[in-house]
Amino acid sequence: MRFVLSRLRGRSAGQVLQLIVKNIRHAIAGLSPERRARRIADLAFDRRWGTETSRSVSIHELGIARSRMAQCNRYDPSSAGMLTDPLAALDLDPTAHDFIDYGAGKGRVMMLAMELGFARVTGIELSTRLCEVARANIERFRSQHIGMPAGRVIGADATMFVPSGRDIIAYFYNPFDATVMTVVRHRLESALRHRTGRVVVIYANPEHGAVFDAPGWSHGPSTPGVATFIAGAESFGRQALAA
Numbered sequence: 001m002r003f004v005l006s007r008l009r010g011r012s013a014g015q016v017l018q019l020i021v022k023n024i025r026h027a028i029a030g031l032s033p034e035r036r037a038r039r040i041a042d043l044a045f046d047r048r049w050g051t052e053t054s055r056s057v058s059i060h061e062l063g064i065a066r067s068r069m070a071q072c073n074r075y076d077p078s079s080a081g082m083l084t085d086p087l088a089a090l091d092l093d094p095t096a097h098d099f100i101d102y103g104a105g106k107g108r109v110m111m112l113a114m115e116l117g118f119a120r121v122t123g124i125e126l127s128t129r130l131c132e133v134a135r136a137n138i139e140r141f142r143s144q145h146i147g148m149p150a151g152r153v154i155g156a157d158a159t160m161f162v163p164s165g166r167d168i169i170a171y172f173y174n175p176f177d178a179t180v181m182t183v184v185r186h187r188l189e190s191a192l193r194h195r196t197g198r199v200v201v202i203y204a205n206p207e208h209g210a211v212f213d214a215p216g217w218s219h220g221p222s223t224p225g226v227a228t229f230i231a232g233a234e235s236f237g238r239q240a241l242a243a
């Protein structure tokens, strides 16, 4: 009880209520047969590669500043289908794209992207603790894949990261609130004004998908629980570079 009270100290009634609703929703979702099947697949991934990506990490265990907690979501791993299903629906070539996982957690999605052969794989993660876990996981994973290029884990707030790839897949598993998402969208638009030809956003559990109902963005195909959004350089006053 003392533990719970210490976690709630300093929060407004609204923030406490928000936290309670979030945790109840998470617990209910965890009971579904689909979620149980996913958990089994998650564990199989870790058993196969000797990684640790399956255990959820609460916001309080992330080791981030209290002032940031209201804006960010806990760590939960994506299941493989959350990435591979939208990629199949989009019908695009991973080798021609850079991949960025915003809120990379323990690196699960980065490893899936590396396995799929993306040109460059980058993960941005706010929690220093999770960055360390992700780096160790990726090292172990790569040691079992001869010649696999390294993935880059950047310990930073997503709002500070300046994307620069030519064609970018930006992956989000509902990592943060609409305010942070809007800043990240502006960063992606800035990339489109400079060097980037096209950005494809894959947004799992798209709680703040409305952020992409913005000029220059269109909706791509959606798969269960995942939305996609697409923007090209031409919508931001630039011709995309020829292939």
Ligand SMILES: C[S@@+](CC[C@H](N)C(=O)[O-])C[C@H]1O[C@@H](n2cnc3c(N)ncnc32)[C@H](O)[C@@H]1O
Residues within 6 Å of the ligand: 062, 071, 072, 073, 074, 075, 076, 077, 078, 101, 102, 103, 104, 105, 106, 107, 108, 109, 124, 125, 126, 127, 130, 156, 157, 158, 159, 172, 173, 174, 175, 176, 180
């Ligand atoms: C739901 S997890 C997703 C993990 C991973 N992308 C996956 O799909 O397996 C969300 C992650 O976003 C991170 N996060 C939240 N706010 C962030 C921010 N402002 N900048 C970077 N990472 C953030 C959290 O620490 C957490 O690890």
